[in-house]
Structures are given as C-alpha cells and as structure tokens.
Amino acid sequence: xxxxxxxxxxxxxxxxxxxxxxxxxxxxxxxxxxxxxxxxxxxxxxxxxxxxxxxxxxxxxxxxxxxxxxxxxxxxxxxxxxxxxxxxxxxxxxxxxxxxxxxxxxxxxxxxxxxxxxxxxxxxxxxxxxxxxxxxxxxxxxxxxxxxxxxxxxxxxxxxxxxxxxxxxxxxxxxxxxxxxxxxxxxxxxxxxxxxxxxxxxxxxxxxxxxxxxxxxxxxxxxxxxxxxxxxxxxxxxxxxxxxxxxxxxxxxxxxxxxxxxxxxxxxxxxxxxxxxxxxxxxxxxxxxxxxxxxxxxxxxxxxxx
Numbered sequence: 001x002x003x004x005x006x007x008x009x010x011x012x013x014x015x016x017x018x019x020x021x022x023x024x025x026x027x028x029x030x031x032x033x034x035x036x037x038x039x040x041x042x043x044x045x046x047x048x049x050x051x052x053x054x055x056x057x058x059x060x061x062x063x064x065x066x067x068x069x070x071x072x073x074x075x076x077x078x079x080x081x082x083x084x085x086x087x088x089x090x091x092x093x094x095x096x097x098x099x100x101x102x103x104x105x106x107x108x109x110x111x112x113x114x115x116x117x118x119x120x121x122x123x124x125x126x127x128x129x130x131x132x133x134x135x136x137x138x139x140x141x142x143x144x145x146x147x148x149x150x151x152x153x154x155x156x157x158x159x160x161x162x163x164x165x166x167x168x169x170x171x172x173x174x175x176x177x178x179x180x181x182x183x184x185x186x187x188x189x190x191x192x193x194x195x196x197x198x199x200x201x202x203x204x205x206x207x208x209x210x211x212x213x214x215x216x217x218x219x220x221x222x223x224x225x226x227x228x229x230x231x232x233x234x235x236x237x238x239x240x241x242x243x244x245x246x247x248x249x250x251x252x253x254x255x256x257x258x259x260x261x262x263x264x265x266x267x268x269x270x271x272x273x274x275x276x277x278x279x280x281x282x283x284x285x286x287x288x289x290x291x292x293x294x295x296x297x298x299x300x301x302x303x304x305x306x
Contacts, residue, residue: 027260028055029268031251032067032079036060039194040080040249042286043104046279051271054264063150065089071098071254077261078253082107082192083224085153086252086300097254099303101269103296105288106246108195108230109154111137111145111210112203113188114181115238134188136211140166143187146177151192154247157223158190162216174199192247194288195230208238212245220245224299248298255303266305 034040067079119132
C-alpha cells in the first residue's frame, strides 16, 4: 500500500510539473529550407535524422530571400541562406539580430553560356561582322543574363560590385531559363548552388562555363565571396577547373531570451558538429556535408549562447 501511495505521489508531481511548463518538451523549431529536391531540403532532413532529441520542423521556401524575410517576420526560428543575400539585405535593413547558427557548405556561382552565341558585332545590316565569343563574365556587359530565385539576388550583387552592366531576366524555373538560353533569348544564365549542380551536369558540350577573373573576384570580396573553382566533365575543356566565386550557405537564426527556443537551437548546433563525421562519411548522405568545416564560422555575425 505504501509503495502504491509513493507511486501515485510521483505520478502526480510529474503531471503538475508538466502542466506548469517544467518539462523538457521544448517548442517546435521551424527551419526554412528550399525546394523539395534541393540541397537545403536534403541537408535539413539529414540533420533532423541525426539530431532527434528535439522537434525540428521543415518550412519549404523559394530560398534565401524568403527564409530571411520569414525569420525577420517571426514566422520561423531559423533558415538556410546564402551569405551574399545577408550582406545585400543589410544595406537597406537592420540585420543586427540575425546570427549564424551553423556555417554549412560553399555554394559556387555558375555563369553558363553557349559556345556558339549566334551573335556578331560590326557588319552592315546584319551582314558580315565578327562572331561574338564570351571568354569571361566581363564579356557579358550589355547582354542579358537569366536567373531563377535566389540566383537573381547574386546576379544583382555581382553586377553592382563588378560594374559589368548585364540585364537580368528572371524565370520561375531553371528549365525555362535554359530553354531561353538555347533559343538565344538570353546570352547567359547564372546558377548558384553546391557543385556539381544536376541541371548543369545534364548539359552537353555546346555549353560552357564562363570564368570570373581575379579582378572581379577582388571586387566581390566585401560581399562575402571567396575564390573557387568548378569542374563539369560533361562540358569538356570549357567546364574544367573554371575560376569562379562561392558564397557560404549559412543556417541563421535570431537571438532568443526564452529557453524553449534558445536551448533547442544550441543543441542543434552541438549535435551537428558532434555528428559531423557521421554526416560526412555515411553512404548516401549529401556530398556537400564533406565541405562543412567545423572551425568555419562564416563571414556573418556568429551566435554566442550564454
């Protein structure tokens, strides 16, 4: 009888503490990602699979800009975004509350053009003239560049910083943009994402990647870009060891005073860093985990937990 009374007392205390909010059942943490087939989605799924102690809910989005807007609007608790988009937003908005929870992988900038542009310069009434060839992104001055989603933000930043005055034409999908490139409705396309990107791997050797020369790279440094190189063997020599820049993908959040938010966010960082070897080496995980450096805090402000 005495044991039964003690058991009832313990159960009653558990019930009371739980209803008073003293349990370890923290708030669900909403994290903005990207599209259902993208890198952000897959990396979130793999993070949530490894870090099961708390409830992390995915909120799909159109990418970096929407994730930042939702975070500022208090609609999500964290989101994955490109570093360059943060720097651009900071030029017109107060971004002091946004902090880096995790620095993820570099996302390379790809400028794609056709080897045969179908363009000529000079001549008279369309006759004669010299064939136009693009050898770097500097040659795109005065031409049209297609972009989709967050890549259009990167295109704007590069145009602004480099002073290469190309026109940006926005599309809803990469497929539509590449059709426009094939039809010569645009002269190049920009794609930003972790290399190798599947859309570029599907192209043939009639396309090429345009290098970003050292002079332009230096002009982009203030916006968080770093030198990089990409290789796509399907494009042959015009896709091998091409100099470009990358911008880190960051998992960002904002400062919370309430433990029910701050503790799960802190635990997520600790969990990912602790289990990084498993994420990097387990067969089938996204290859971009191998580019995550635990000592890298990125170029945006780092979240310090008390």
